[in-house]
Amino acid sequence: EVHLVESGGGLVQPGGSLRLSCAASGFTFRTYSMNWVRQAPGKGLEWLSYISGGSSTIYYADSLKGRFTISRDNDKNSLYLQMNSLRAEDTALYFCARNDVNYFGYWGQGTLVTVSS
Amino acid sequence: QSVLTQPPSVSAAPGQRVTISCSGSSSNIENNYVSWYQQLPGTAPKVLIYEDNKRPSEIPDRFSGSKLGTSATLGITGLQAGDEADYYCATWDSTLYGVVFGGGTHLAVL
Numbered sequence: 001e002v003h004l005v006e007s008g009g010g011l012v013q014p015g016g017s018l019r020l021s022c023a024a025s026g027f028t029f030r031t032y033s034m035n036w037v038r039q040a041p042g043k044g045l046e047w048l049s050y051i052s053g054g055s056s057t058i059y060y061a062d063s064l065k066g067r068f069t070i071s072r073d074n075d076k077n078s079l080y081l082q083m084n085s086l087r088a089e090d091t092a093l094y095f096c097a098r099n100d101v102n103y104f105g106y107w108g109q110g111t112l113v114t115v116s117s
Numbered sequence: 118q119s120v121l122t123q124p125p126s127v128s129a130a131p132g133q134r135v136t137i138s139c140s141g142s143s144s145n146i147e148n149n150y151v152s153w154y155q156q157l158p159g160t161a162p163k164v165l166i167y168e169d170n171k172r173p174s175e176i177p178d179r180f181s182g183s184k185l186g187t188s189a190t191l192g193i194t195g196l197q198a199g200d201e202a203d204y205y206c207a208t209w210d211s212t213l214y215g216v217v218f219g220g221g222t223h224l225a226v227l
Contacts, residue, residue: 035216044119045154045162045205047216061215095161103152103167104207110161 002026002106004096009111016086016115022079022096022108030054030074033099036081038092039110046092049081050099086115120145121206121219128225133196137222139189139206145217149209151189153182156203156221165204166191193224201226 008020022034036048049070050059058070069082079096091114097104122140129135139151151169154162164173166182169189181192189206206219 044203044221045156045207045218047207047218050216059215062213100164100167102150102209103164104154104162105164105167105173107161107163 002098004098004106004108006094006096006108006111009094009113011114011116012086013117014087014115017082017084018086018113020081020083020094020096020111020113022081024077024079024096024098027098029072029077033057034072034079035097035099035104036068036070036079037095037097037104037107038090039095040089040092043092048094051079083113086113088115091115119220120210120213120217121208123204123206123219123222125220126223126225128227129196130227131196131198134192134194135196135224136193137191137204137206137224139191139219141187141189141208141217143187144212145187145208145210146184146189147187148211151182151184151206151208153180153189153191154205154207155200156205157199158202162205196226198226200224 003025005023033052035050051070067085071080093110095110096108098106153166156162165180169184170182179194204222210217
C-alpha cells in the first residue's frame, strides 16, 4: 500500500527557513516523479514544485520566486522541500503527491507550516 | 485568481445529478490532460478522474469526466450525502510550465 508521510512543519518567524520531508513507502520511489502542493487555510490547492525520479527535471511555480528548493534522496525514499525567506502568505498545509504520469495519484496527509511572529 | 475557473459552489438534492465546470485556455485544458480531485473535509485530496475521462478502479461510475475545447466538466450522478466535498480540476499549463488548479467548487448535497 502506498504511503506518503510529510513532516517538518511548524511555527516559524517571517524571514525564517524550514525543511519539509516526505517519507514514501509501498512503491518503488525512484521510478516516480513527485510534487509539493500547498493549501492555505480555507483556500484552494496550489501546486508548488515537481521533481523527476532521477532529479534531472525540476519545475517550480512562478510564485515561489526562487525561495523554495525541491530535492529527493532515492536511497532514503524521501522527498524534501527547503523553504527560505518565509512570509505570512506561506502559511499553509503542505502536501507531497506522487505523479502518476498525468495526475497526482497519491497524496500525503500534509504538514502544517505557520509563519508568524 | 486561478488560471482555471470553477464555480465556487454548486448544490443538488440526494439522488440528483450535478455538473462542475472548469474553464481554461489553449495553453492548459485544450492541449493537456485534465484531472479532477475530491477533498472531503479535513482530508487530503483524492483523484476522481484522470486523463480527461478515466476513473481509477476504486472510483464508482457515478463520477465522470469530459472535455470540449478549453473547458472540462465533472459529472456526478446519484448524489449521496458523502459526496459533499470540495472538487478541484487540474492540468498542465504549457505557457506557465507548471500545474494549475481551479479555484475549487464546494458541492452541497441538500
